[in-house]
Amino acid sequence: xxxxxxxxxxxxxxxxxxxxxxxxxxxxxxxxxxxxxxxxxxxxxxxxxxxxxxxxxxxxxxxxxxxxxxxxxxxxxxxxxxxxxxxxxxxxxxxxxxxxxxxxxxxxxxxxxxxxxxxxxxxxxxxxxxxxxxxxxxxxxxxxxxxxxxxxxxxxxxxxxxxxxxxxxxxxxxxxxxxxxxxxxxxxxxxxxxxxxxxxxxxxxxxxxxxxxxxxxxxxxxxxxxxxxxxxxxxxxxxxxxxxxxxxxxxxxxxxxxxxxxxxxxxxxxxxxxxxxxxxxxxxxxxxxxxxxxxxxxxxxxxxxxxxxxxxxxxxxxxxxxxxxxxxxxxxxxxxxxxxxxxxxxxxxxxxxxxxxxxxxxxxxxxxxxxxxxxxxxxxxxxxxxxxxxxxxxxxxxxxxxxxxxxxxxxxxxxxxxxxxxxx
Amino acid sequence: xxxxxxxxxxxxxxxxxxxxxxxxxxxxxxxxxxxxxxxxxxxxxxxxxxxxxxxxxxxxxxxxxxxxxxxxxxxxxxxxxxxxxxxxxxxxxxxxxxxxxxxxxxxxxxxxxxxxxxxxxxxxxxxxxxxxxxxxxxxxxxx
Numbered sequence: 377x378x379x380x381x382x383x384x385x386x387x388x389x390x391x392x393x394x395x396x397x398x399x400x401x402x403x404x405x406x407x408x409x410x411x412x413x414x415x416x417x418x419x420x421x422x423x424x425x426x427x428x429x430x431x432x433x434x435x436x437x438x439x440x441x442x443x444x445x446x447x448x449x450x451x452x453x454x455x456x457x458x459x460x461x462x463x464x465x466x467x468x469x470x471x472x473x474x475x476x477x478x479x480x481x482x483x484x485x486x487x488x489x490x491x492x493x494x495x496x497x498x499x500x501x502x503x504x505x506x507x508x509x510x511x512x513x514x515x516x517x518x519x520x521x522x523x524x525x526x527x528x529x530x531x532x533x534x535x536x537x538x539x540x541x542x543x544x545x546x547x548x549x550x551x552x553x554x555x556x557x558x559x560x561x562x563x564x565x566x567x568x569x570x571x572x573x574x575x576x577x578x579x580x581x582x583x584x585x586x587x588x589x590x591x592x593x594x595x596x597x598x599x600x601x602x603x604x605x606x607x608x609x610x611x612x613x614x615x616x617x618x619x620x621x622x623x624x625x626x627x628x629x630x631x632x633x634x635x636x637x638x639x640x641x642x643x644x645x646x647x648x649x650x651x652x653x654x655x656x657x658x659x660x661x662x663x664x665x666x667x668x669x670x671x672x673x674x675x676x677x678x679x680x681x682x683x684x685x686x687x688x689x690x691x692x693x694x695x696x697x698x699x700x701x702x703x704x705x706x707x708x709x710x711x712x713x714x715x716x717x718x719x720x721x722x723x724x725x726x727x728x729x730x731x732x733x734x735x736x737x738x739x740x741x742x743x744x745x746x747x748x749x750x751x752x753x754x755x756x757x758x759x760x761x762x763x764x765x766x767x768x769x770x771x772x773x774x775x776x777x778x779x780x781x782x783x784x785x786x787x788x789x790x791x792x793x794x795x796x797x798x799x800x
Numbered sequence: 801x802x803x804x805x806x807x808x809x810x811x812x813x814x815x816x817x818x819x820x821x822x823x824x825x826x827x828x829x830x831x832x833x834x835x836x837x838x839x840x841x842x843x844x845x846x847x848x849x850x851x852x853x854x855x856x857x858x859x860x861x862x863x864x865x866x867x868x869x870x871x872x873x874x875x876x877x878x879x880x881x882x883x884x885x886x887x888x889x890x891x892x893x894x895x896x897x898x899x900x901x902x903x904x905x906x907x908x909x910x911x912x913x914x915x916x917x918x919x920x921x922x923x924x925x926x927x928x929x930x931x932x933x934x935x936x937x938x939x940x941x942x943x
Contacts, residue, residue, distance in 0.1 A: 734863035752838045766861045767839045
């Protein structure tokens with residue numbers, strides 16, 4: 377018989393009831409891979425789409441599709457409406473003040489490249505850019521190149537032994553030359569959530585502009601760009617149930633107006649003459665070329681789906697899974713967690729290694745059990761180097777994952793050890 | 801996918817206890833090979849006696865496939881001429897690309913034939929071919 381306490385834990389466990397309710401909304405999850413029920417633990421790389429997102433995109437293509445902003449005909453007007461409704465939804469999702477502060481891009485990478493390109497107008501030789509060693513390559517390379525072009529200094533923030541970047545570290549690295557701080561909201565390797573609000577406050581005291589990479593943050597953390605006072609905020613649709621190829625750049629209106637355009641072409645102009653041109657107002661100024669309207673429509677549906685459940689509830693569920701997985705993995709002496717094992721300021725991402733087994737072999741073998749996990753350097757080579765790791769395996773959760781899946785994953789680790797001839 | 805056809809005993813043995821994994825004192829040539837997307841990283845060292853590969857060894861880190869493939873390759877090319885080794889490289893790469901239909905043609909690869917099934921795993925092909933491309937690069941430098 378179960379003890380009373382055990383029973384209470386079970387009753388209160390949100391996760392046991394939570395995910396199964398939503399999992400059926402995701403047709404892709406209802407399949408077998410290598411003869412086993414698919415367990416999808418690669419959500420930090422990309423997420424799956426619920427019926428409502430698939431339907432919204434399908435309906436757009438079947439009944440609305442036309443080039444927005446350009447035609448006088450009915451479909452073009454409807455496509456424009458669909459596109460602008462999506463923008464309005466995104467504005468509310470991150471609590472921006474104005475819809476023209478929402479620029480649609482392909483993804484976080486493009487948003488960050490846009491910024492590093494256009495912000496060239498705001499920096500001078502000798503200025504400093506501050507990023508952290510936790511960053512994804514997409515929040516490193518654009519700044520490296522800007523630093524090279526303009527002869528700037530690129531400086532790094534480093535985490536402490538507990539994988540967190542302390543505010544004291546930021547205080548130490550900030551100075552009057554710091555013009556830009558670009559920092560991730562959540563690490564895609566360790567799952568650590570940075571104290572972005574406090575970081576922005578400190579940076580602003582030093583008159584630096586702050587770019588927040590929300591690729592891992594936006595899908596999991598209720599984000600209010602005005603409460604954060606972020607100058608810029610970038611994220612991708614595909615990591616939050618929307619299609620690939622739609623991303624967002626938020627910027628404060630006055631700053632976006634100050635920046636020159638990034639890509640040039642159709643849709644972003646006012647007057648074009650033979651030798652010079654003037655640009656359209658925001659947001660079109662930054663949206664050259666025919667946009668991804670079906671992607672925007674899908675993103676709107678994804679936001680509606682997430683808001684219907686509530687990001688706070690999803691986060692709670694992910695943390696329950698994380699706690700459970702960390703506990704189970706902690707019981708295996710051959711598992712080395714490459715990140716924090718506490719639940720403070722973190723999301724549902726766990727990087728780890730199995731002793732004496734490379735993460736690629738690990739990923740291949742658990743895949744034979746139908747379990748999708750990521751392996752490698754996670755586009756964060758400087759961080760891997762900092763921690764002296766060649767690669768890690770990574771599991772990352774979303775609303776549709778369950779404790780039963782974590783159990784199967786833990787079982788599969790024994791199989792990995794077996795294949796390699798180690799006792800479990 | 802049958803794991804046993806990939807993680808064969810031979811591959812596991814080469815991965816675990818490779819006698820070829822060490823630095824080579826007095827090497828004539830050292831070539832670095834890297835799979836940037838996954839972090840497999842090897843340095844191949846070669847000694848020559850005229851145009852014969854008299855000794856070879858490697859250092860580095862990577863998955864079982866990359867490590868075993870490197871070790872097996874070294875066993876195969878020791879004592880071979882540069883020309884013979886280059887031919888073996890081409891045969892191995894062709895095997896992985898499934899360009900060779902006649903199994904007889906593969907026989908000269910000896911133990912390296914154990915890696916044939918990697919050709920059915922697109923995600924792991926680059927692990928298997930890394931050292932062979934590195935060797936090709938090194939030998940072309942030498943030529």
